[in-house]
Amino acid sequence: MSDFFPDIHRELTFTQRWNSYLALVMAGVVLFLGISMRSSSLNAAQVFENQEAGIRAQVPLNWLIDSKSDEYVIRAEDPNALPFKTLLQVSTLTVGPDAAPRNVLDILDIQRASQLSAYRVISRTEETLRDGTPAIRMHYAYTQDERNPFLESLPVVVEGVDVVILRRSQALVITYREEQNSFDDNLYRFENLLQTLEIF
């Protein structure tokens, strides 16, 4: 019987062994490359610059970009995100010479309270940006609902963060908004924006 069954425990040849090693390495490399490509694809960024506002920053590639509004300098939304389109935004607000960052947040609060449903401020903290610029960060939440009354959408609880920087007679407001369950997961996009933000 044994003649009909080769010895399966016999040792591999040198070539076979290295072929196996090579196959494993190749699989690892391909996996690594795939993960890298996916990661780079997901985190790919494009540079946005607005000379008039004096702002340069990196925003995610292939997000829906709106830079033609009077309300903000740039707004980027993730078209794929469900159920809320993740939002990054940079806007400016003209302020008086005596205005403090907290005054700007007060103005934003009053404005939003009449525009956003169940708007509520969670926290306000002072911080210093990478380049040493003092700023104030506000964490807030509201419910987002569909404006079209004929569509039956559930309200979405949205968390948001504003970082306010004063610059001469302008306040720069950098905003991140995301559905509450994904807020922490995507916060790095906001931090990336802050890290790459250049004010000139």
Add this chain to the structure above:
Amino acid sequence: MCDQHYPLTRRFLACGIAASLLITLGAVVVPLRYGQAQSDPPPVELNEDIIKRATVFVMQTYETEGGPVISCVGSGTLVSANGLILTNAHSALPSDACPSDRITIGITVRLDEPPIPTYTVEVIDYSQGLDLAVLRINGYLDGRIIEPGTLQLPFVELGDSSTVELDNTITVIGYPNIGNEAVTVTRGTVSGFTAEARVGDRAWIRTSATIPGLMSGGGAYNRDGELVGIPTIAPARASGEAVDCRVIQDSNADGRADRNDTCVPVGGFISALRPSRLARGLVRAATLGIRQGQDLTGSTAPLPGGSPDFSRPFFTTRINEAGMPSNVVGGIPAGTTSLYLFFDYDNMVDGMIYELRVAVDNVPDALYSLPPVTWSGGERGLWYIGTTGTPLRNGMYDFRLFIEGRETASARITVGQGPRANPGFSDVVFGLLDENNNLVGTNYVLPEGSGIQARFVYHNMQPGLTWSHIWYFEGEELFRANAPWDGDEQGTRTITAAADFLPGQYRLELYIDGGLSATADFVIAGGAEISRSVIFTDFRFASEAAGGLPVAETVRADFPADIAALYVFFNWRLIAPGTMWTRRWSVDGDVLFEITEPWNAPPEGENYLLNLESLDTLPDATYALEISISNVILEMVSVKVGLGQLPVGAFASAEGIQMTGRITDAETGQGIPGAMFIVLKSEYAIEDFLWTKDQVLGVSLADNEGRFQIPVLLPRGTLDEPILYSVLANAEGYIPITTDGIIITDITESPIEIDVALSHN
């Protein structure tokens, strides 16, 4: 349709198969098409679904310690995409029967379900007499504000109610109940028209449709789906007769909902529609953002002290251009198509409810009756109600007039008399004699003086018949003359009244053998200038006023663009307080405001102030003010603002195609909530799309069921030059689907419905 080389599709690894984009062209049509620039629109037919969605439920509420209380409800209609609503004034204005500090609007989200309270509104303008009001949606129920122009709601446009003919089919849409039933459609035909003083022969459209009372304020549509009438019923009265009502909540917070709680009036049926032409000025003014300022010069007239009363009812078959009876009849031949009941009124207050009940051979007849409606004629004067357009059937007609449910006057007339050659007078007109003894300046407004001439037509007169003429001043007999007839059998005759004719209201009555044969009122006001009465002079326009006077440096003949208000000042003389006068503002020839009210200023004075205001700035246009008394236009002045012409398309409705649809999972068929549907501007194809918002025409996120609705209308092309649109559907975890070449022409029916099935990636 789907190019594999598109950068967009490369990014997503695969292009969706265009065939999986199922495009269904719905058979739904946007109902009205005013202001289209290109070719004539294709014929359209009434589409109930669109109109139902444009019909809203109006709730008046007031706040109590226990929460909001609903006091009255009615129907309304969206007449613009940005949230202008046309409804009855009594559905929007607080009253004793309907206390309110807030108006809530419910909309139909699902056609077969009751309305859902969604918005709050503000009253932009109203006419209590016409019982019409225009509201504007200004916020959500949670207090969030809606900026003007940010809504995109389904709406209907006003049709031309003057084209409505007898026996036309009318479709009435509104909410028949207190908010617990879906929007309802009822149909009938036009059964006649009712005339009313100050409005004319078509003050009301009468219909055979059975319309529940709560549909008051809704819409009546012709076969093309155009809004031609507003069903209108008298407002509820706090102390009125037998108001049927429903207790729906514990308004006094005593733990029980019973007869001591606020009761929502219901009941009654509507048989009369206010023609949409009467709402046109209100809607257009609201569209332009123009309001009429308060009359700051005239004081508020004190409320009359006596009991309201109607008296001296008589009939006529013809009315002249001044709204005066041309003849007086006691019976009319068979086949007569017009009959008017005239009567004097005294001690009336605007907002009272009056009614005419007619019985033919003792059988009540709704067609000739006027259901309870709101009074708007002021305190004292001459009024009429009539029926036109339909041959009156033979019989004995009994007319009974009611004020607030109380009968105040009655009259009877026989229809079906044979031809009779009765002597009679008719067509009285007043004037002054010139140096050649010709009667000139004939009308019903004459200058102060010592002599007035009246000319009238006579027919079938016989020598020896006793006739008389009696002149009245402010209701008091001034003098009379009796004489046997000494003229021909027929012709015209002029009589003279010599007296000191002071400013005020006058009347002439002509009798034959003691029976009233003709009558007319006239007004003495102003001074004579070439046989014409001049009352109002020295008109000046200004863009600013202070202390009731024009700011000197702003007085102009023409104004630059972007002024916020327009003031007109004028002087006046010899006009008696109480004289009814009419002021009419028009913009580029379109009448926006028309107010008739008693003169409440001293007989003479300077700088009477009227004004127009804007929420923002007055649009470029030619603004005209016309002042008249007794339908006689006395003055008309105009001024240009900016270019002196309204911007092209100022009244054009948002015209285009609505795009709706559903995004589903291809495997399960379930909707994908939050999926994004993008329509690109027509100049961009999918391959041009760089994910910048300025390339996007409209975006919608799918709801729980996967349904989406693009919030802007897609502009139309033409058959020769169609517009092509590109669309994209996208959701995380799915392969996006794109397509170019969705063709929109001027005959594409709206809405376009697109169903998209996305596959997992």
